[in-house]
Amino acid sequence: MKKSRRSFLKAAGVSALGIGVAPAIQAVASSGSTPAALAAKTKHPEALTAHRWGMVIDTSKITDEVAENIVHACRKAHNVPDLNHEPDPEKYPKTRPVNHNQEVKWIWEEHFESAFPDKEDEFLAERFKELPFLVTCNHCKNAPCVQACPTQATFKREDGIVLMDFHRCIGCRFCMAACPFGSRSFNFRDPRPFIEEINPDFPTRSKGVVEKCNLCAERLAKGLQPACADVSEGAIVVGDLEDPNSEVRELLNEKYSIRRKQELGTEPSVYYIM
Amino acid sequence: MSKNAIIAGLAAFVIAALFPFWFNLGGTDAAPEPELSAKAKAAGKCVLDKYDMRANHMSLLDEWRDAVVRDADRKYDAANGKQFQMSLSTGEDSCLGCHEDKEKFCDKCHTYASVDPYCWECHTTPKEINQ
Amino acid sequence: MLEIAIKGSKKYWIWLGVLSAVIGAGFLVYVDQYINGLMTTAMSRDVSWGFYIANFTYLVGVAAGGVMVVIPFYLHNYEKFHRITILGEFLAVGALIMCLLFIIVDLGQPTRMLNVLLYPTPHSMLFWDMLVLNGYLFLNIVIGWKVLEAERNQIKPPAWTTPLIYLSIPFAIGIHTVTAYLYCGLPGRGFWLTAILAPRFLASAFAAGPSVLILLCYVVRKFTKFDPGWDAMQTLSKIACYALIANVFFFACEIFVTYYSKIPGHMTHIDYMFFGLHGHNTMVPWMWSSMILMVTGAVLLVIPALRSNATLLPFTCIMVIIGTWIDKALGMIAGGFVPSPLHHITEYMPTINEVAITLGIYGVGLLVLTILYKLATTVKEEVRG
Known part of the structure; x- marks a missing residue:
């Protein structure tokens, strides 16, 4: 039996x-x-392509106003929630109070000593101390977040863009611990009540996933420049780092530039012209 | 003693297991027919033929999303010769660009079949935004 | 064998009832977190891991500590551990179940957790952690159960358990090594970026695990007729003693390297923890308490007369447990995330919700442990008497 x-x-x-x-x-x-x-399945013929996308930020051209426009354009293009926005009580009744430390941001302003903590210097030229430095995802060549992600929800595209697949992210936040630039945000709550005006051209996110700058992959695919570059009045140039004739390479060739935390070897693709 | 308990237990199990059948006794609603928008009617052809779409639209969407997100391919030349933007909700030639009314098209069957796809937690519909 | 678990005294059932109530309360709070997201926690953009991962890290250590009875008994035929080996293995089972639960409640999208299996990613340490944790859990359940069953039937355990037992030893080392690798392989986190993290984790684990086990031996002696043996408990306390000293020594090495080299990216975190930074000093009392508890614990354990004092020993163990818990759980999170990579200071203290869910998980662990220990002690009583 x-x-x-x-x-x-x-x-x-x-x-x-x-x-x-x-x-x-x-x-x-x-x-x-x-x-x-x-x-x-193919790319649109007008899509912009590169071997390795990179960004050059001319710090002398970034004024407070330009920086604000850039941050705003990015928020609008990608439905990035703003926890300072008061949710519509009719549409979203009983919204719980906000913890502002749980904010979401893709590109934002920092002071020099936060953007470049390893280059902090008490005798730094005065003008740099007040200048707004825009920081965002560096789309590193050796991205620690890509290495850390247990599901390949964060991955590196062939053209160098470090992207997130929001469908696949399990919200473990290992990538946030791995990123040396603090470029990643987690959706601690449903972001929709905090989006002023939803842009139909880009989905919102759900609670429980990580997000960050995608270098406007959706705009490049349509042949458009990234939203930040578009409104930057020439302060931000995006192009192919591996093409010696590209505008970004010409700029880097002409002027002295630095990258954030170069000593870590992640090889950021965002350059700052000083 | 234990015989009765076993029989009672078995009976309870059988009744519980047959729940879907006796719960729906007395007739169920007929399957709803999704309503095509004027634009969809005018277009005539979808990505796949009607029955294939009905059965496989979810795998198609899954394929599309991997192509768009991971391979940066966004243009779809369907086997029937038509072209589409591989997107659920953005642009004129995306799914919702043609099937404009989510409630009458998507939700009708989804509600009937008790499926609750999480697409809409992120993807927006024009109607929802205007509300 | 499981039928033993449903025959118990009134006290046993009351205890299970209390645990169930704690678990139920924790579960309700989790339902709220599940619906509203991790906004119910005090975690933030800067401190992206919190109380859950802290307790996870600590309990991986407790689970790995079980190997400190397995090695002497199975590799060195240390007979005095014969009676407590099963207690060590079952402790690992309870701790590992809590570990897995802590990971699940920490996820933003728990329903997608099987994506880790669907898209296996060997370059992610989390993938390996998932493998070794589940592997070690499986090994301990199978080994513990089979060996206990054999003892009950008064036969030898099946031959195939021997290789599994040997395999469980590298797995025990493995779970804590890989858990340390989660932290110490990240380029931008100065506090974690140290090769001594894995050895330090193991040292603190081999202090905490045996200390928990000694306390459990006291509990078993009080509530059952089974006596784990004073000699075994004394040997355990010696193991805890030297492991604890190793942990404190490794930390001292870390302090030397950091403050002698004076590299700011490494110093700033330890400054924050022990002295406060720019007026932010939530962690200061905690970290000093941890140091005092660990050093006092080591002194009380290393002096033979104090170590063998049966009234003092449980209190010493509690000191060691709390000291290593602050060091490894709270300290690992605060030290790693504060200040942030952009040198901003966002402090962290868990919300009541986080604490309630954590208590619920500890309730689950204790429930599992109670049932497994009931089986083990009852079988041992049966065989003996």
């Missing part, structure tokens, strides 16, 4: 496994024969 019960349980276990595996086998076997497989 005992023996047969045991073998029954074994058989049941094996068949349960079979039921679990069957759909996977079916899916593999059937792919390639559907009409969907005859279709072609």
